[in-house]
């Protein structure tokens with residue numbers, strides 16, 4: 001296949017990311033599979049990215065994640081100008097067939113502003129967009145700029161301007177889903193796990209209260225705002241409260257964290273993360289928002305851990321109730337579901353992940369969408 005894609009990962013983190021980094025993880029999963037399918041990939045990222053690609057263009061030497069707090073506009077402005085220059089040059093030489101963009105404030109803004117002269121563009125939506133129509137208000141790009149969702153529910157909730165430009169959705173995948181039959185499965189422990197950013201939408205407060213009611217240990221893993229370790233948060237003192245996720249944690253979650261039945265272990269990565277997830281009796285997602293893509297949901301299945309969750313956002317698309325997890329629309333029912341989760345078969349979770357959520361499945365679907373974008377098609 002002779003197709004060259006400029007993959008825009010943005011200026012915030014390197015690819016793969018050093019720890020937490022949803023979008024960068026998706027790109028790190030997708031790109032190797034695209035290249036196996038014969039797609040040439042030019043990566044627009046930061047200099048410290050180590051993902052093997054055919055060509056890399058970068059504006060900053062290193063990720064600008066710390067700037068998300070303040071000089072945000074400055075970083076965006078520099079990254080936008082750089083991306084526009086790169087795209088114009090590559091496009092004028094016919095060196096790229098398509099841009100696959102993941103970063104709305106940098107990529108989509110820049111590419112939409114290029115008008116009909118720009119290259120065909122697919123922008124992947126990564127967020128719950130129902131509450132953010134303004135972010136995409138300027139989308140116009142004629143037949144050129146298209147979007148895809150990471151779940152059908154995310155797209156269904158998106159503002160009309162986005163749905164009109166949609167070419168469909170692609171569920172997120174994980175490399176952990178590969179070789180499910182060959183990887184040894186660790187023994188199950190007693191604990192429940194909530195893996196994710198500590199945030200009201202992810203519902204760690206609901207989970208912590210549940211754990212005390214049912215008497216089952218709960219591990220909370222993930223950053224609280226910019227703080228990755230309990231010691232960092234403790235050292236930050238009162239200033240940390242400026243961050244809304246920190247306030248949520250301190251006011252709503254921490255009173256239930258006793259270090260025994262309910263523990264916050266900070267951000268986990270690599271083997272530690274996988275072991276914690278694989279040995280959990282269930283992964284808990286007591287969601288209070290419409291989860292758009294749910295990478296951690298897919299990772300849980302891939303490691304043989306059933307999911308107990310409120311049926312919000314993409315959860316009903318990813319989880320087959322009674323087979324790979326238990327879902328409810330009634331938060332009160334979560335206690336009972338957690339107690340029933342051990343009836344589900346971990347190997348069945350892994351088998352389903354290996355069929356539905358592999359990088360190969362995701363890459364093949366993106367190649368189909370690239371074709372649709374190049375033809376200027378949309379789906380209703």
Ligand code: UDP
Pocket residue numbers: 019020021022025195196197221222223266267268269270273293294295296297299
């Ligand atoms: N993650 C991680 N360590 C943590 C918490 C989260 O590696 O302590 C990873 C998690 O495995 C997943 C990603 O961060 O790959 C979170 O993506 P998800 O779509 O679940 O949630 P988001 O934060 O993007 O809403």
